[in-house]
Amino acid sequence: MKIIFVLLDGLGDRSYRVLQNLTPLQAAFTPNLDRLAQVGSNGLFHAASLGQCLPSETAHYLLFGYDLEDFPGRGLLEAVGDNVPFDDQDVLCLSHLSGVTWQDNIPILSHARKDIPGSAEEIGRVFNAISPYVTHGIEFQLHQTRRNDAILVMKGEVSPYVSDSDPMILGKPVAKVKPLANNPEAEKAERTALALNIYLSYCHKTLINDSPANFLTTQRCGRRVEQSKFKDQWGLNGLLIASESMYIGLARELGLTSFRAKNSDDPGQDLRERIRLALEDSEHDFIHVHTKDIDEAAHTGDPEKKKKVISALDFGLDELLRAVENRSDLLVVVTGDHSTPSMSPLIHSGEPVPVTLIGPNVRRDKVEVFDEISAAEGCLGLIRGRELMYMILNYSDRAMLLGHQMGSTKRPYFPDSYEPFKLI
Numbered sequence: 096m097k098i099i100f101v102l103l104d105g106l107g108d109r110s111y112r113v114l115q116n117l118t119p120l121q122a123a124f125t126p127n128l129d130r131l132a133q134v135g136s137n138g139l140f141h142a143a144s145l146g147q148c149l150p151s152e153t154a155h156y157l158l159f160g161y162d163l164e165d166f167p168g169r170g171l172l173e174a175v176g177d178n179v180p181f182d183d184q185d186v187l188c189l190s191h192l193s194g195v196t197w198q199d200n201i202p203i204l205s206h207a208r209k210d211i212p213g214s215a216e217e218i219g220r221v222f223n224a225i226s227p228y229v230t231h232g233i234e235f236q237l238h239q240t241r242r243n244d245a246i247l248v249m250k251g252e253v254s255p256y257v258s259d260s261d262p263m264i265l266g267k268p269v270a271k272v273k274p275l276a277n278n279p280e281a282e283k284a285e286r287t288a289l290a291l292n293i294y295l296s297y298c299h300k301t302l303i304n305d306s307p308a309n310f311l312t313t314q315r316c317g318r319r320v321e322q323s324k325f326k327d328q329w330g331l332n333g334l335l336i337a338s339e340s341m342y343i344g345l346a347r348e349l350g351l352t353s354f355r356a357k358n359s360d361d362p363g364q365d366l367r368e369r370i371r372l373a374l375e376d377s378e379h380d381f382i383h384v385h386t387k388d389i390d391e392a393a394h395t396g397d398p399e400k401k402k403k404v405i406s407a408l409d410f411g412l413d414e415l416l417r418a419v420e421n422r423s424d425l426l427v428v429v430t431g432d433h434s435t436p437s438m439s440p441l442i443h444s445g446e447p448v449p450v451t452l453i454g455p456n457v458r459r460d461k462v463e464v465f466d467e468i469s470a471a472e473g474c475l476g477l478i479r480g481r482e483l484m485y486m487i488l489n490y491s492d493r494a495m496l497l498g499h500q501m502g503s504t505k506r507p508y509f510p511d512s513y514e515p516f517k518l519i
Contacts, residue, residue: 096454096491098331098381098426099373099415101366103408104151105390106431107448107467111398111438119398119437120449121466123405127412128451128465131429134420135453137462138475140430140483146445150315151390152341154432159349160328160481167348168255168317170246175347176340177240181248186255186287188316190237190247192221193261194307195269195299202269202299204262206307208243213308215242221308225298233290240340247313249291254283254318260295261312264440269312324350325381329484330493330508334376336369337385352379362388362404366411374418381487393435394442401437419453426454426491428483429465450478456490 106120114122142149142157149157152169170187173179181187194206211218219239226237233251240246256278260270272291274284291313298311325333327350335346338356346353356369366386373382392404412429419427430450433443449470451462460474478486485507488494493508500506502513 096380096424096426098428098487098491099370100381100383100428100487101370101412101415101430102155102383102385103389103405103429103431104385104387105393105433105435105443106405107434107444107446108393108398108401109434109436109439109444109446114398114402118467119393119401120405121464121468122398123402123409125405125409125465127409127416128429129463130416131412131419131427131453132449132451132462132465132470132473134459135427135451136457136475137449137451137460137465137470137473138478139447139467139471140450140478141445141447142432142480144479145447145477148441148443148445149433150443151432152345155342155345157480158432158483159325160484161322161349165320165322166317167320167322169315169341171317171319172341172344172348173240173244174238174246174248174344176342176344177238177246179238179240179246179248182250183319184253186249186253186316186318188247188249188259188313189261190245190311190313191243191261192218192302192308193269193310193312195310202310204265204267204269204312207263207265208312211243211308213243215239218243218308221302225301225311228294228297230293230297231286231290233287235291235294247311249287249316252283253287254278254280255316256280256284257288257291257316259314259316260291261314263314263442269310272313319348322348322350326350329381329488330506330510331381332379333381333383334373334379335383335385336372337383337387339385339387342385346383351383358388361407362386363407363409363411366408367414370411370415374414389431390435393437396438398437423455426452426457426487428452428487430483447477450475450483452486452490454490456492 108118142154174187191208195202196205222237228235236248237245256275258273272288302309333351343353392401431448434446436444462473
C-alpha cells in the first residue's frame with residue numbers, strides 16, 4: 096500500500112475576532128479537506144507535548160519518529176540542503192545581517208532578517224567583508240544561501256552546545272552567546288562561545304557604517320549526528336517533496352530520496368503538481384508532500400491572508416481526493432507540523448493541529464469538517480510524536496506484533512527479509 100503524507104506547514108492557529116472568532120482554517124473554504132475528513136479517521140496531532148512551541152525542523156524530525164537527543168540542529172540541515180561544504184566535526188548555525196540600535200551600551204534588535212535592504216549580490220558582498228575570520232584557534236566562514244541568509248561554519252575545537260545571539264523579536268536585546276548548562280563538552284563550548292562573541296563584535300565593528308545592516312546574528316547551532324535511516328527505522332522506502340532547503344537537508348540526513356519542487360504564485364497548483372508526482376511515483380511506498388505557503392502567510396500577521404492561502408491550497412487536493420476514493424492501495428495522511436499564530440509575538444505556538452487518515456483499513460468517524468475544533472471529536476483522539484508513524488504502519492498492514500522479533504534488531508514493522516533457519 097502506498098502512503099501519501101501531505102504536510103500543510105503551520106496549519107493550526109488561534110481564533111480571531113476579525114474572523115468572527117474562528118481560526119483561519121475554520122473560516123477558509125475547504126470542500127476537499129472536509130471530504131477527506133468525512134471518509135477517514137480524525138484527531139489532533141502534536142509532535143511533542145501540548146503547549147510546546149516547535150520549529151518546523153524539530154517537528155518534522157519528531158513526527159518522523161526520531162529522538163530529540165539525536166537532532167543535529169537547524170544549521171546542519173540547512174547546510175546539507177544548500178550543499179554548503181563542511182566537515183563532520185564542524186559546527187554550523189544560521190546567520191543573518193540584522194540591525195541594532197544601542198541603549199545603555201546594549202544592542203537592541205531594530206531590523207530583523209527581512210528588514211535589511213539590498214539585493215543578494217549586495218548582501219553577499221557584505222558577507223564577504225566579514226568572512227573568513229580566526230580567533231582562539233576557531234575559524235569562521237560565512238556561506239550565503241539566499242538573499243540575507245547564510246550558514247556560519249565554525250572550524251576547529253568547536254562545540255554546538257552554545258546559545259543563540261538572535262532574539263528574533265524586534266525591540267529585544269541581542270544576546271551574549273553562552274555555553275549551554277550541563278553540556279557534555281564544557282571546555283569546547285566555553286571556547287566556542289568566547290570565540291563567537293569575539294567574531295560577532297568584529298562583524299559589528301566592520302559593519303558599523305553599513306547601517307541598518309550593522310550586526311550579524313546567529314541561531315540554532317548544530318553538528319552532524321549519525322542518523323538511523325528512515326528505511327531501517329520504519330521499513331518504508333521514502334520520498335520527500337518540498338521546496339525549502341531545510342527539508343531537503345533533513346531528507347538527505349535520514350536517507351529519504353528528495354525532490355526539490357518549485358514555488359509559483361499559485362500555491363494550489365503547486366500542491367496539485369506535487370501530489371500528482373506522488374500519485375504517479377512507482378519507486379517509493381512513503382511519499383511526504385510538503386508546502387510552506389500556510390506558514391508563510393501566518394507570519395505576515397494577517398489571519399485573512401492565511402485563510403485565503405488555505406482555501407487556495409484546498410483546490411490542489413482534488414486529484415488526491417479522487418484517488419483515495421477510487422483506489423484500494425492508497426493510505427493518505429493530511430496534517431500540519433505545528434500551529435503558527437497569525438497575530439502573536441510567538442513565532443509558532445503550542446496548540447495541536449488536526450490530522451486525518453484515509454484508506455481502505457481506516458475507520459470512519461462522524462467528523463464532517465477538517466479543522467482544529469471538529470477534529471477533536473474524531474476517533475483518533477490526540478496523537479503525539481512517533482505515534483503517527485505507528486498508526487501509518489498499522490493502517491498500511493505493515494506493523495509488527497509487539498514482542499515478535501525476526502532477526503537481531505527490534506523493528507516496529509515486519510522486515511522484508513531476515514536470515515532463514517538452516518538445519519545444523
